[in-house]
Amino acid sequence: MSATRVEPRDLRRPLPIGSVGNLTPGWWGMVMLIATEAAVFAYLFFSFYYLQSMADNVWPPSGKPPLPYALGTTGALFISVFTVWFASNGIRRGIKWRIWVGLPLTGLIGIAYVLLQLVDWSVEPFAFNAGAYSSLYYTITGFHLVHTIVGVLMIVALLLWTALGHITSERCNSVRVVALYWYFLVVVWIGIMTTFYVLPYVTPR
């Protein structure tokens, strides 16, 4: 019977101190931030499809959107999944140089994405306030743009901390957490790409 009783002495064992290993508080925080941000995008998509289902005219009202820039941004973001993974996987295995390759590349791709998206905006034939479709288009891509800028800033912070020696193979959770955020950005982009650029080309009028 007494086997189920725990003596406090049994608790003695070596424990990691602070953010070591998996499932740190920061990881939990990021997972929940992503969950709530994912909900924001889910409600944005809900708004899009709801208004589309209620629309009298054909969506998109101004014809099929131009593809080249969107294909460019999609390709860039897909590559960045690999670069950010390369950095985060590398530091966990103690290969520090992979941070110095993976993170700057990811950051540059992020910046390139932001610039391409801005160019894409400038060639769109409609303005922000020219009807429900364009309002949704700019709001949804704009939300994603802002999230990407935040992601790039996170990478800048990581590079700074790596340079100052705060990130080691044992204490590298911040890299994992940022990588997680970056994957989320790409997943959301898949939804945006599908909604705005793929579906108009594949659905029959």
Add this chain to the structure above:
Amino acid sequence: MAEVPTYRTPEVITPTREFLDKMEEMWSDPPGIIGWLSTVDHKKIGRRYLVTAFLFLFVGGLEALIMRLQLAQPNEHMVGPHLYNQLFSMHGTTMIFLYALPILSGFSNFIWPLILGTRDMAFPRLNMFTYWTFLLAGAFMYIGFPTGQGTDVGWFNYVPLAGSAYNPGPGVDIFALGMIFLGISTTAGAINFIATMFRTRAPGMSISRVPIMIWGTLTANVGILFAVPAVSLDFFLLWLDRRFGTDFFNVSGGGHPLLWQHLFWIFGHPWVYAIVLPAMSIVSQCLPVHCRRPLVANSAVILATILTMVLGFGVWVHHMFATGLPVIAMGFFSAASFIIVIPSAVSVFAWVATIWTGRPVFTTAFKFFAAEIVLFVIGGVSGFMTAAVPLDWQLTDTYFVVAHIHYVLIGINVFPVIGGIYHWFPKFAGKMLNEKLGWWNFWLMFIGFNVGFFPMHISGLLGMPRRVYTYPAGLGWGDLNLVTTIGAFIFALGVLVFLVNVVMTLLRGKQAPANPWDADTLEWTTSSPPPHYNFGVIPHVGSLHPLWEDRLEQSDGRTVLHEGLKLDEEHEIPGTTILDAEADVILKMPGKSFAPLIMALLISGVFIGMLLEWWWISGAAMCAMFPALLYWFWPSAEVGRSPRESRA
């Protein structure tokens, strides 16, 4: 630049006086304004939440009393329609957003670490940040009202009335931006509670030994994580429509006003559960203590709580039955709304059975909890009635709905909250609230509430619409409204007695012992009020009722309090696994910090800039957030995120 060790085997000790003195010194804040502004102590944050939310309750209550004076008789002209519209709008937003959830956050912030057997929340600085943002967002939402520019389209703010065509003034903009602002606070708080539950329980508090109060709040906060984005987005889109001429809700531009209602109620109905489930879990936690037995069907109540929240995401259209939706949609949402009665009834039966089979002690706290059951049943039945579409068509936007919402929100939120304060006041302030005044407090509130709000059902059935500033004589509503007004003032008198009781007790109440109610959970093992460090050594939990183990003999598990892990190198707590709660890490908790206040002020700057359309203020505040967050998240050894001792 010494290297920080990566592993340590903590000693198991029985704390001595010197050890506890050292811990008290380590966990307390510096005196004066510096300590006040930079503290991250969950107990201080919890108390601030409680006090601030009560201030909002009093403000919202005064607004209600003015409305009741106005409506006491037909054709009164104490306030005009413009002011009346602002009064009911500010009353609703204040009570629903600035009182009902923050008061529960106050309880949870204070009680959670104590009941979980630990020393702080998972994210102490985020915790302080949620309070500052709540306070600043609340102040932001009130900036228009004193100058007659408060929002005046009701708390659910329907378009097109809330659009710029019908409402060009700043009131709706203040409300919209304030709600987005407040949403940041609420979401950050939810993240903190969930991480706390999953990561920082005392060793041994496996998932089956988690007190029920935690479950209610946890469920609500998971709901918040997915519900609040809907309303923040809704208000953001409205703000874009109003300020930039977008067309989300404008029919002429291809938008749709019902999009507003969908997004609002996708948030709104789960929100109802967010502000009642934690309060119901306060009842489930405390009522059994005053009945001298464990809660009946503890597991069933937990599962019912979770099921209520899940179903709560699928009933939002019952707020929109009168908008001309397809019949099949209404049938589905009507059925879902009926089904939700089942898990709600589980809690009611469990409470009744707990009283029935227990030996109730008729304390003030008990009275408030027992009254909650009665009011919940009345409010539940009136909700159940309006789940039927034809009846809803008859009753929508009448005083029947006003009666329903007040039975639900005052019955299931205010009554448990006041009861909970009587119950936990020894922990909050180290004193016992006066039971004699408590008797007056309870009966005035209970009688006043029912005299005030029950007649509203009848005036609603007689066809009195809500949100009218006056009504003609001869419709038969005058006497009912007079009774309602009298009841409202009796209720307010009861709240006043509560306030007097709190002030008198703080001034000269008698010192509370550690466990005055002979309760079962870990917060009662600490002194009243608890020391800054909560627990000298971290307890090892052996059952669901740590302090009742010997008399219940439900299991062999025994909680160990007198000796435990020695975690005394700066702010340390054990991190434990999700299911079994085995210690698997020593978490380094951050101490005092100005980062939360700085971030909250910067966010205020963003919203003030957006409101005034001074974009450079918003831009500058956003740019300043990067260094502020860099400072916040700096990987110092103090928080266990850097291998080196150097400080930023």
